[in-house]
Amino acid sequence: MFSGKAIFRSSAAATAILMAASCASVDQELLEAKLPDAPAVWTADADVTVAPTGDWVAAFHDNALRGLIDEALERNNNYLATAANLDQAREGARISRANLLPTLGASARSSRNAIVTDPTSAAQAGGNADASGLRAQEIEDRFGLDSDGDGRLDGLDTDNDGFIDADLPNRRLYINNFSLGAQIQWELDVWGRLTDETRASYKDAAAAYADLEAARLSLAARVAQAWFSLIEARQQRELAERDTQARERNLRVTERRYDRGVSSSLDVRLSRSALGSSQANLALRQRLELESSRALEVLLGRYPSAELEAAATLPSLPQLAGAGAPGEILARRPDLAAAEARMESAGLRARAARKQMLPQLTLSSQISTSGPNLADVLDPERLAGNIAAGLFQPLFQGGRLLANSKRARAAAQASLYSYVQTVLTAYQEAENAIAAETLLAAREEALRLAYEEAAAAEDLTERRYSSGAATIFNLLDAQTRRISSESAYIQAQQQRVSNRVQLYLAIGGDFLTEEKLASLQAETGE
Incomplete structure (x- = not known):
C-alpha cells in the first residue's frame, strides 16, 4: 500500500514534469531539422531576385480579365464558402475565449397546486x-x-x-409558489490551459483568414488561366475553320483538274480525305471552345450556357520584373501562412491536452429565494446564497487523459510535417514556373519561326501545284505542316501566358481588385 504522503509526492513530481514539458507549442529543433535552408537566389534563374510589386493582372493589359476576376470574387460559390468558414472560425475563437470568463445563469419558476378538502x-x-x-x-x-x-x-x-x-x-384550495435563482461558475486558468485553447482557436481563425487570401489569389489565377484557355480555344477553332476552307478550295481545284484530265482520281480522293480530317478537327475545336466557355462561366457563378465570348488574341507578355528571393515566399504566400498557423494551433492544443492532467480550480456561487407571493421573492430577507470553491485532480480515468495528450502531440507533429511539405511544394512550384518562363519563351520563338516558314512553304507549294510543278502530295503535306505548326504556336503562346499566371501564384503575388483600387485611390487622394 502507498501512503498519502507518497501519493502527494508523486503527484507533485508529475505536475512539475508536465509544467516543464508544456513550455513550447512546437519543437523548434524538429522544425529546423525538417525545413531545409532556402538559397539566396533561385536555382532556375539567379537574375529574378527582385520581388514584384503592384498589380500582376495589370501586366496583361486586359480590362475584360479584371472585370471577370471581380465578378468571380463576388459570385464564386467556393470562394464565398471560404469566406463563411472564416466567419465560423472567428466565432469559434470568441466561444473559446468565453471559457476564460465566469458564467452567470438565472432561473425563474412559478407553480400553482390545487388541494381538494372535504x-x-x-x-x-x-x-x-x-x-x-x-x-x-x-x-x-x-x-x-x-x-x-x-x-x-x-x-x-x-x-x-x-x-x-x-x-x-368539497373545498378546492390553491397554493402558489414563486422562486428565483442565480448561479455563477468560474474555472480559474491556473496552468494556462484555457489560454492555450483560446490561442489555438485564434490561430485557427488566422489560418482561415489566410485561406481566404489564398482562395482569392487562387481564384484570380484560375479565372485568368480559364480566360486565356478560352482565347486559345477560339484561335484554334478559327484556325480549324480556315483549314477547312483551304481543304475545300483544294478539292474544288482538284476536281476541275480531274475533269480536264490533268489530275487523277487518286488526287481527288486524297483531297476529300484531307477535307474530312479537317472537318473532324473543326468539330473537335468547336466542342473544346464551348467547354472552355462553360468552365469559365462556372467560375464566375453563371449558368454554363457557353455564351461568353473570348478576346481575339492572347496578350503580349512584358519582361518579368522579378520573383523575389526564395525565402520571401514564406511570408508572401497565404497558403504557407495558413499552414504555419495550423501548425502553431496544433502545438497549443497539444500543450493544453497535457495540462488536462493538472488540478482544475473552480469557483461557484448560488443565490435563490422563494415564497407563496411574488412580493416575497423580491424580499431581501428571504435571499439564500452560498459560495464554494472546488479543486479537481484527475487520478484515474483508464488512461484517457494520457492517450488524449499523446494523440494531440502526434497531431501537432503531423501538422509540422504537413507544413514542411507545403513549403517544399511551394519552392518546387516557384522553381518550375521560373525555369519555364525562359524555356517557354524559347519554345514560343522557335514555333513562331516554324509557323512562318511553314506558311511561306504552303504559299509556294500552292502556286507550284496550280502550275503543275508540284503534286497533290506536296500540297497536302505543306498545308498539314502549316496547320500543325500554327496550332502549336498558338498553344505555346497560351502556355507561356498561363505559366506567367502560375508564377505569380507560386511566389504569392498580389493584384488589385476594384475594391482595393478604390481604397488605394482614397488613401492617395487621387
Whole structure:
C-alpha cells in the first residue's frame, strides 16, 4: 500500500514534469531539422531576385480579365464558402475565449397546486356525526369557506340562526409558489490551459483568414488561366475553320483538274480525305471552345450556357520584373501562412491536452429565494446564497487523459510535417514556373519561326501545284505542316501566358481588385 504522503509526492513530481514539458507549442529543433535552408537566389534563374510589386493582372493589359476576376470574387460559390468558414472560425475563437470568463445563469419558476378538502368528513372526524348543527362561523374558522367575508358560508344553505341545513361540499384550495435563482461558475486558468485553447482557436481563425487570401489569389489565377484557355480555344477553332476552307478550295481545284484530265482520281480522293480530317478537327475545336466557355462561366457563378465570348488574341507578355528571393515566399504566400498557423494551433492544443492532467480550480456561487407571493421573492430577507470553491485532480480515468495528450502531440507533429511539405511544394512550384518562363519563351520563338516558314512553304507549294510543278502530295503535306505548326504556336503562346499566371501564384503575388483600387485611390487622394 502507498501512503498519502507518497501519493502527494508523486503527484507533485508529475505536475512539475508536465509544467516543464508544456513550455513550447512546437519543437523548434524538429522544425529546423525538417525545413531545409532556402538559397539566396533561385536555382532556375539567379537574375529574378527582385520581388514584384503592384498589380500582376495589370501586366496583361486586359480590362475584360479584371472585370471577370471581380465578378468571380463576388459570385464564386467556393470562394464565398471560404469566406463563411472564416466567419465560423472567428466565432469559434470568441466561444473559446468565453471559457476564460465566469458564467452567470438565472432561473425563474412559478407553480400553482390545487388541494381538494372535504369539510364534512373533517367535521365528522372532529366528533360530529354530520355537518348539520354546526355554525357557519365555526366552519369558517376551521376551513375558511367564507371567501367574500359576508359571514355566510359560500354556496351553502344556512338557517336564520346561522346553522347549516345541508352537508358541506368539497373545498378546492390553491397554493402558489414563486422562486428565483442565480448561479455563477468560474474555472480559474491556473496552468494556462484555457489560454492555450483560446490561442489555438485564434490561430485557427488566422489560418482561415489566410485561406481566404489564398482562395482569392487562387481564384484570380484560375479565372485568368480559364480566360486565356478560352482565347486559345477560339484561335484554334478559327484556325480549324480556315483549314477547312483551304481543304475545300483544294478539292474544288482538284476536281476541275480531274475533269480536264490533268489530275487523277487518286488526287481527288486524297483531297476529300484531307477535307474530312479537317472537318473532324473543326468539330473537335468547336466542342473544346464551348467547354472552355462553360468552365469559365462556372467560375464566375453563371449558368454554363457557353455564351461568353473570348478576346481575339492572347496578350503580349512584358519582361518579368522579378520573383523575389526564395525565402520571401514564406511570408508572401497565404497558403504557407495558413499552414504555419495550423501548425502553431496544433502545438497549443497539444500543450493544453497535457495540462488536462493538472488540478482544475473552480469557483461557484448560488443565490435563490422563494415564497407563496411574488412580493416575497423580491424580499431581501428571504435571499439564500452560498459560495464554494472546488479543486479537481484527475487520478484515474483508464488512461484517457494520457492517450488524449499523446494523440494531440502526434497531431501537432503531423501538422509540422504537413507544413514542411507545403513549403517544399511551394519552392518546387516557384522553381518550375521560373525555369519555364525562359524555356517557354524559347519554345514560343522557335514555333513562331516554324509557323512562318511553314506558311511561306504552303504559299509556294500552292502556286507550284496550280502550275503543275508540284503534286497533290506536296500540297497536302505543306498545308498539314502549316496547320500543325500554327496550332502549336498558338498553344505555346497560351502556355507561356498561363505559366506567367502560375508564377505569380507560386511566389504569392498580389493584384488589385476594384475594391482595393478604390481604397488605394482614397488613401492617395487621387
